[in-house]
Amino acid sequence: MDRIKIFQIIIFTAAIFIIARLFYWQFIAQVTSSGEINSAQIIPASRGEIFTNDDFPIVADQEAFLLYAKPHEITKDSQELAKVLAPSLISEKYATSGAAFLPDLQKQKEEEVKQLQTNIFAHLADKNLFWVQLARKLPKDIKEKIQTLDISGLGFEKDKKRFYPEASMAAHLLGFVGLNKFGDDTGYFGLEGYYDQRLKGQPGRLGRDRDPLGFPILVGRYRTVEPKKGDSLKLSIDRTMQFIVEQKLEQAVEKYGAKEGTVIISDPKTGQIMAMATYPNYNPNLYQEYDGSQYKNPAIANTYEPGSVFKLITMASALDMSLVDPNTRCDICSGPRQIAGYEISTWNKKYYPNSTMTEVIQHSDNVGISFVADKLGIDRFYEYILKFGFREKTGIDLQEEADGAIRNKKDWKGIDLVTSAFGQGIAVTPIQMVQAVQAIANRGVLISPKIVAKIIANSKEEIVKPGEKRQVISAKTAAQITEMMVNAVEKGEAKAFVPKGYKIAGKTGTAQIPLAGHYDPDKTIASFVGFAPANDPKFVMLVLFNQPSASIFGSETAAPTFFEIARELFNYLGISQAND
Amino acid sequence: MLHISDFRVKKQKENSFNLVGKIKVKILVICAFIVASLFFAQLVFANNLAVDGQKLSEIEDQIAKFEEDNTTLRAEIAKESSLSTLSQRAEEMGFEKPSKLTTF
Numbered sequence: 308m309d310r311i312k313i314f315q316i317i318i319f320t321a322a323i324f325i326i327a328r329l330f331y332w333q334f335i336a337q338v339t340s341s342g343e344i345n346s347a348q349i350i351p352a353s354r355g356e357i358f359t360n361d362d363f364p365i366v367a368d369q370e371a372f373l374l375y376a377k378p379h380e381i382t383k384d385s386q387e388l389a390k391v392l393a394p395s396l397i398s399e400k401y402a403t404s405g406a407a408f409l410p411d412l413q414k415q416k417e418e419e420v421k422q423l424q425t426n427i428f429a430h431l432a433d434k435n436l437f438w439v440q441l442a443r444k445l446p447k448d449i450k451e452k453i454q455t456l457d458i459s460g461l462g463f464e465k466d467k468k469r470f471y472p473e474a475s476m477a478a479h480l481l482g483f484v485g486l487n488k489f490g491d492d493t494g495y496f497g498l499e500g501y502y503d504q505r506l507k508g509q510p511g512r513l514g515r516d517r518d519p520l521g522f523p524i525l526v527g528r529y530r531t532v533e534p535k536k537g538d539s540l541k542l543s544i545d546r547t548m549q550f551i552v553e554q555k556l557e558q559a560v561e562k563y564g565a566k567e568g569t570v571i572i573s574d575p576k577t578g579q580i581m582a583m584a585t586y587p588n589y590n591p592n593l594y595q596e597y598d599g600s601q602y603k604n605p606a607i608a609n610t611y612e613p614g615s616v617f618k619l620i621t622m623a624s625a626l627d628m629s630l631v632d633p634n635t636r637c638d639i640c641s642g643p644r645q646i647a648g649y650e651i652s653t654w655n656k657k658y659y660p661n662s663t664m665t666e667v668i669q670h671s672d673n674v675g676i677s678f679v680a681d682k683l684g685i686d687r688f689y690e691y692i693l694k695f696g697f698r699e700k701t702g703i704d705l706q707e708e709a710d711g712a713i714r715n716k717k718d719w720k721g722i723d724l725v726t727s728a729f730g731q732g733i734a735v736t737p738i739q740m741v742q743a744v745q746a747i748a749n750r751g752v753l754i755s756p757k758i759v760a761k762i763i764a765n766s767k768e769e770i771v772k773p774g775e776k777r778q779v780i781s782a783k784t785a786a787q788i789t790e791m792m793v794n795a796v797e798k799g800e801a802k803a804f805v806p807k808g809y810k811i812a813g814k815t816g817t818a819q820i821p822l823a824g825h826y827d828p829d830k831t832i833a834s835f836v837g838f839a840p841a842n843d844p845k846f847v848m849l850v851l852f853n854q855p856s857a858s859i860f861g862s863e864t865a866a867p868t869f870f871e872i873a874r875e876l877f878n879y880l881g882i883s884q885a886n887d
Numbered sequence: 888m889l890h891i892s893d894f895r896v897k898k899q900k901e902n903s904f905n906l907v908g909k910i911k912v913k914i915l916v917i918c919a920f921i922v923a924s925l926f927f928a929q930l931v932f933a934n935n936l937a938v939d940g941q942k943l944s945e946i947e948d949q950i951a952k953f954e955e956d957n958t959t960l961r962a963e964i965a966k967e968s969s970l971s972t973l974s975q976r977a978e979e980m981g982f983e984k985p986s987k988l989t990t991f
Binding site for chain 1: 955958959961962965966968969970971974
């Protein structure tokens with residue numbers, strides 16, 4: 308054989324080897340490399356953070372992981388593997404400090420572990436499955452724990468999870484992030500729901516070619532789209548005030564045996580909400596463990612009959628129309644009165660003949676306010692109800708706001724005028740009531756409440772414009788009704804609880820709850836609304852208890868709670884007695 | 888009988904063929920050299936790119952790890968500085984709320 312032939316054979320063999328190798332990389336290796344080569348990989352976007360007004364991240368993103376298995380690659384016994392994995396993959400609620408001491412929870416934990424074990428085994432035993440998801444949103448410590456077991460056929464993918472450093476603080480206000488039907492993170496309720504589109508950002512796509520070892524091929528085509536982080540929100544919520552309110556509210560709900568309690572505090576000059584709390588609340592980290600009815604924020608989604616607090620609206624309307632003045636005397640206040648077969652009486656059956664309008668508010672006199680309602684008439688009263696923002700949403704930036712329940716004017720009769728004047732037969736939301744009283748505190752200017760002060764997008768701050776502003780009553784009327792409220796605090800039923808040296812404007816309310824067509828006398832909504840200092844209000848506050856059992860009256864439950872919180876706020880905001 | 892002149896012509900023809908052949912061989916050698924050089928250069932660049940790809944991959948992994956650590960640390964800081972944690976710690980350390988507040 309001559310040299311040329313030998314050379315030809317070598318060249319031919321090399322060519323065959325190269326072609327075979329190329330075929331392997333192009334077809335065989337590509338198939339078995341789980342589709343990473345030349346394929347686009349989704350890069351999840353980080354969800355925006357939510358900060359309180361002191362720049363503290365009350366909601367942030369945390370590293371989390373998705374655990375998957377490739378059953379055909381698992382060499383360990385599936386039954387045994389399921390037994391090892393299940394205790395690490397159960398709900399995080401069992402990892403809380405108190406959980407170990409609750410026998411019921413321990414029993415529940417054992418059952419859940421057994422159930423999960425069965426599910427995992429069913430997945431792992433099915434060798435026809437190429438890839439199966441075992442758990443999502445696993446925290447880093449659990450991932451590391453599983454990794455130390457060194458089990459072949461298990462893998463992790465990066466994910467994100469919401470983290471709440473203050474646990475359940477402001478839970479109703481914040482909402483939570485859950486998975487939608489496509490398995491994507493979606494915000495539900497509160498701020499997470501309302502600002503979902505802005506918070507969630509845009510996922511990116513990694514479209515770079517990679518070699519079979521997973522390294523990027525730099526001469527390959529770049530089709531990468533960077534993920535866009537979601538916008539962050541800066542709230543008007545004051546973390547310290549929120550903390551104080553939640554502590555006091557929890558104590559009060561337990562003390563007065565109420566079914567539920569709500570407190571809202573706002574700045575009357577800007578309409579910004581400084582604190583908003585409801586107790587009992589839920590932990591947004593473990594939202595799946597709570598009943599769905601607990602997700603809605605009662606401060607904006609529940610309606611209630613406001614009771615005597617609504618007398619402020621009736622009186623303000625009549626004062627604004629100059630139909631009465633603070634010294635106008637009620638000439639029908641000597642006893643109960645009959646209207647369309649109904650008896651209108653006072654809450655304590657005490658009557659004050661010839662009382663002034665200031666005294667009508669002070670005594671929370673139903674007969675006295677019916678005198679005012681008569682002067683107003685249905686048309687004018689209804690018009691003021693609408694002007695004060697009842698029957699429509701306030702426009703607060705939270706997802707589940709309700710618009711209250713006030714019947715059409717054409718359905719109103721004489722008795723409706725009178726009962727509505729003292730806050731029965733109409734339903735409002737707590738935030739609507741705060742908005743209305745804010746207008747009184749703000750020289751008659753109504754401002755729609757807002758929670759988000761700034762939106763931070765790409766390191767640029769976008770200031771959220773204040774809500775709608777409109778003059779509801781004159782500044783003079785606002786001053787007159789404020790004086791009446793101050794008088795009601797200083798001489799009313801709850802005067803014993805008032806912090807000394809401060810001028811506070813306020814009004815109690817006790818409304819019976821309508822049940823099956825009648826009012827239950829033992830079940831009430833007790834509330835107190837007010838603002839302080841009366842001459843230069845720094846905050847408006849509403850305290851509301853649903854069905855307090857220790858006492859049914861607002862003056863004995865909501866009012867003391869209001870004053871207790873107010874005392875803390877005076878210290879925190881540096882409002883001294885001398886300033887007043 | 889072969890003429891002397893004919894012999895010369897043949898000789899001249901052979902000489903010119905040798906010259907063309909030499910040039911062709913030279914061209915072939917040059918081409919082969921260029922191809923070999925380019926092939927070698929490609930090998931060197933491809934090798935460098937492969938190494939750079941690996942380096943880039945390592946850098947990207949490092950960035951991802953730092954970002955991950957950063958997120959974890961930020962969460963940890965937030966948790967430790969939360970009011971619920973601070974108030975609990977203050978209580979454990981024996982701090983009490985002032986019963987009276989004096990303003991100047």
